[in-house]
Amino acid sequence: MAAQTESPLAGEDAGPRASGRRRQTLILAAVLLAVFVVPTSISGTGVALPYIGSDLDAGLVPLQWVVNAFNVAFACLTLAWGSIADIIGRVRAFALGATVYAAASLVSVFAGDVILLDVARALAGIGGAAIFSCGAALLSTVFEGPARGRAFALFGTVAGLGVSFGPSLSGVLVESAGWRWVFAVHVIVLALVLLAVPAMGRAVRENRVEGARVDVLGSALFVLAMLLLTTGIAQGSQWGWAGPGVLGLFAGTIAVLALFAVVEKRVEHPMLDLGVVADRRFLALCLVPVAGSFGFVTMLTYLPGYLAAAGGYSSGAAGAVMLMLTVPMLVLPLVAAKLVAKGVSAMGIIRLSLVLLVVGVVGLQLFEPGVNLWLVAAPMLVTGTGYALAAGLVDGQALELVAPERAGMAAGFLNTMRLGSEAVAVAVYGSLLATVISGRTRDDVAGYAGAGDPAAVAGTVASGNISGPAGRVAEARRGSFTDLLVHAYDGAFHTVLWVLGGVCLVLLVLVVALSGGRGTERAKTR
Template identity: 45%
Template sequence: MAAELPVKEPEFVTTVPPGRPRPAITLVVVLLAFLTVPMSISGAAVALPGISEDLHTAGAPLQWVMNAYNLTFASFTLVSGSAADLVGRRRAFVVGGGVFAVGSLAASAAPNIVLLDIARALSGIGAAGVFASGGAILATTFDGAARTRAFAALGSAAGLGLAVGPTLSGWLVGGVGWRATFGLHAAILAVALAGAGYVAESRAEHRPRLDVSGAVIFVAGLGTLVLGSVQGPEWGWGSPGALALLVAGVGLLVVFVVLQARSATPLLDLTLVKNRRFLALCMVPVVSTFGFVTLLTYLPTYFVGASGFSPQRAGTVLLLMTAPVLLAPPLAGGLVNRGVSARVVITISLVMFAGGNAWLTVIASSSSVAVIAGPLLLTGLGAGLSFGVGDGAAMSLVDSHQAGMATGFLNTMRIGSEAIVIAVYGAVLVSLISTRVGSQGLAARVAAGDLTGGDSGTLADGFTHALHVALGATAAVCTLGAVVIAAALAPPRRRVSATSSPPKDPQLPTTVA
């Protein structure tokens, strides 16, 4: 048998304040931040009606409360990760958290919608720094089974933020107003930053400078692509404006890849992307966006509009899907630490997305909760199994000096896919509804939960038909994703002699030579 290659020494510098118990505090600090960032996504959506009434705004300016955050979050995550490797992961975390907190405070005090949208864009930039450096901090603080547990806890924290965001925001909006929602996000981040002094600093030694030109081109390219995806449903996908943005975005990203291949200090080391197992693990959150995040976004609208649920009841029913996201990550991490292949756990989770979306096609406007409980639970369990385990497995395949770059790329795939897929999913729903109701404008209102423009039964049936088609297509995408990712995560084939045993599927969360 071939001799094992020696494990490389991590190429990073770590400084720890003497006598301070960093690992436990480090985990709490990062978990608090990862709780808050997704909470700011799901919670802000509930605040939109209150913002609309208070600031006397509607339509596109109001939607940019969400879009501005998602746009900058997606665009700056890779840049933040690479910068963290250079200047220090703790420093990048603190700066990102500070920018997020300042943006949230500014949002809570914004006197008009323009300043609110700008504040939300600022918060998105800070969120990018938090997500890119937070995962890198855990990857360089923990090893082996402890790393698996830490990333499983990270998955639970992110799931908790998504799940409780709408509930907390609803309480705050109903009790003291929408401004308190953004104030709460700033307060939680401030608590996390108070413990940042106990976090070890680490940075790569051999990255002398940041690829500024690459950063500018990447931010412009991805930002333009996301902007085109967001505006496509409103302007029309075939409109000159939308087409120009989409083509320009793709073109800039192609230029970025070409420049990175020639750069001595690339913003994104393309050897990461060429690692099929790492790239496959980065595709897991993309499939999760199709199978889970789309439902988290559009099911409440269906419940309120087509089924006639109150917002409170819709949120309660949605707990059937979000609660497993809180409980399953530790279970998945425990399975991996007991010898179950991470590849098996991740593949099962993606199959659950496919099964849950296909099963949910039983939904109708008159469906009881019992009818849809099964598919919601199955989908939520699939999300919980993949959250955390996939990230931990991806980071185990990366040298420590690239931890920030790797987490930046991983979360760029996650946030970028969410911004693009959610916009496209909504446009597909509107298009399908319009074939039943005969009007694009009316279809847009129906997809937003407003069924007052015609016969409510006919409109509800049109919404249900559109949702069924979208669910079936999503199930097919998730099935394909499960097959492709499982194949890419398979161990490399080796020639086996007659006297040796066949190669085993190695556990992904291990140190890689």
Template identity: 40%
Template sequence: MSSHSTSHRSPQRSKTWLLAVVLLSVFVMPISISGTAIAIPAISQDLGTSPTGLQWVVNGFNAAFAVFTLLWGVLSDRIGYRATFLAGLVIILAASIVSAVSGNLLTLDVGRILAGAGGAAVFTGAAALLSNAFDGPQRARAFALFGTTIGLGLALGPTISGGLVAGIGWRGVFGLFAVVMIVALLGSPTIPHLRHEREAGQKAVDFSLLANKKFLSMVLVPVAAAIGYVTVLSYLPVALSAVHGMSAGTAGLFMLPMTVPVLLGPMIASFLTSRFKRIGPMTMINAALVALVLGDLGLLLLGADSSPQLLIAPMILLGFGFGFPIGLVDGEALLAIPARSSGTAAGVLNFMRLGSEAVVVGAYAAVLAALLRSRIADPVVAETTAAGAPGHGATYASQFHLIVIAMAILTAVFTVVINLLHKAHGRAGAAQEELGGPVVVEETQDQRIERVA
């Protein structure tokens, strides 16, 4: 055969420890996305208010994570999944230490870029380890816990980071990452040696899959979510600081209405789609996209003279808008392509998901900073306001409104495009069936992953 995996089958206790180490390591990755922005106002007070430098505290991790996802996908087949996972842990540990002791924004940004590169290795290695170490129902449960852990980290990231900033300062956020990596490395002896060799000529990432209209429609869903939700998740705490003078700890708690639904959404979507035949994946995806548009428009209620409590309902809508499609999108995307291309498809999907988050979060911060510079004459004051310093709440809110309107429009446009692509795929399938086209027999799960007993 052209591909193989090598492993030493371990007893159930070893598998349990492996799962624990993987989930612990993965838990802090989404916190780096959703929680780090909470610390920006405090970081700006210590290290300066350079808009570019502060943006890269968040964007450096996101951009490196997206780019290195492709690189580690290729390297992991050559050096092994255990080696990839452990390399990620070591890189994040070193990056977290650099970030925690940074004396300037440039050093902090370098640490964040390194952390993103390490995070990509952890995610790549973790998914492959679970896929090869577990079979059947155990494998399904392991990946369910994997997804739940990601959602939990994303949901609790702002609250955990806000508490750390309030209690011990912004350096404590990166200190937490370092501690978790040390604990994970201590558990590394439980990680099996696994490697899957690629077939000759097999592409690491095959973007020709985007020619499949259904696959493309599913790939665009997380892009729309990045525009409508991830930008707000990253920078609403900064807006709350600038407009209402809200502290990091308070902002972290205030974000719960927007993050808790991320945990509940996947379970609700799974229940509804399995219980009611008329509610399919696209129904839930469209409900999510509409919720994102309405939630973004609801953020127009943010104002210096209005209560922040008015934002709770829009935040709940945004949380469910992001949470409903989690799991559904990946499943529908992989169903759209042959099973032999499932790994490649997952790589494309994750690259588009993470890459779009990096782009839109960076664009949001850059556009907001530019708008504030156009409205505030003093460039230093404009920079501090963009970093979340109170004092010009009304100006910040007015420019924030322009951005969320643009976000709502873009999300609505993506919603239309997604539905048009999905319907076009359905029409093409129906036409092929009428013409007596060939029936494609998909591989079974056991055929997708070759295992050594």
């Protein structure tokens, strides 16, 4: 049985109400500071890669793993940390994650070898997974009612701002102080967070699952499934989507997930209680950030490349254009929380957000080389609005459906869906883009001497780099080759947009269908 408590803040009955609010503010500030660091690192580290590669004389593959190691570790361990938090306590797990992240970032600051940097970034991803899962569980424990809605609105706002402005902040640090300061700032911020941990520990009364042990086998199987899935998606454009290697990885993913489900049903204290996922409303809410990953995060990642490669924008100009996509994150999560506090249906707002996401993504079809920005401002703002309205609101609503002693597990699963789907969506976008570009250019590229392997050219163009392949052909034919690549890139971009819009539409239908039925009042504990 889990330990029961009437108040989430220790000693609140004895002390004045104002003291309880101060403790809540301290916990909220510490969680939000830590949460801001994580998505900033996810989206911003890529800006530093050229400088890291030059300084450490790193090859392409190990350099890419500076980003990939963090993302994969993050996606794979988020669910496990949620379960661990329910066992050892959320404050302790949160502090452990922040410590691991800070230590790994400190190693990154002084790394003299790219392999050491890759290892440090993987460890930082493990710490980041703890910060997200345990931070959300802490807010669910400490806040109730409208205050919980406001807290999760801030959680969603800060996470969204970290993703949106991470590249800009990292760019300023790289240009003004060097790439190592991207990681040094993480150390400084998390050191401030850790200073607040003793006070957090005294303030929070935990709901732990007594006598439980960490589900090592279940955790290992889930990590293996995530690795197989992300590898299969990433290699789809290189090995062929119907090739034996990719199909084998996907089949392995299904087999391992099936084994994972069997193990979780038989383990006394599973990493994921399948009864929690069986709640229709909870599952519906967990699918909402998946739609955001395909409709918003992919654009956040790849639209700047399109603007530069097909539109001829400088990096600064492309960043300015991207503000139309990200500016709704500044205000709309809090607006959504206030509307819910005034009696507006939270599920109604969430469904509206998904409709706007579908409309916005389809509207981005208006993009073309040389397009008037006023024409595309509306679909960009609509897409950003669709993402921002649900940010934070989903977390609070989902965790209200779960028993307090399972809040860590539930937060872990929700954030696994969010962060895992981001990794999958970005990989799917990049791989599909390269596949379509390759199909459009394979025969023509062969006719340009010096262009190189058509598949390699397609992969380079998909990353937004057209000048590189164009620079390898004779100057007399460079103009026509550039036009070929721009046209192929533009066409592939629009093809993939239709795929993303279709995915978001399917998820909208699923969310509506699942949330229409009556869910359990609270998911039962084992």
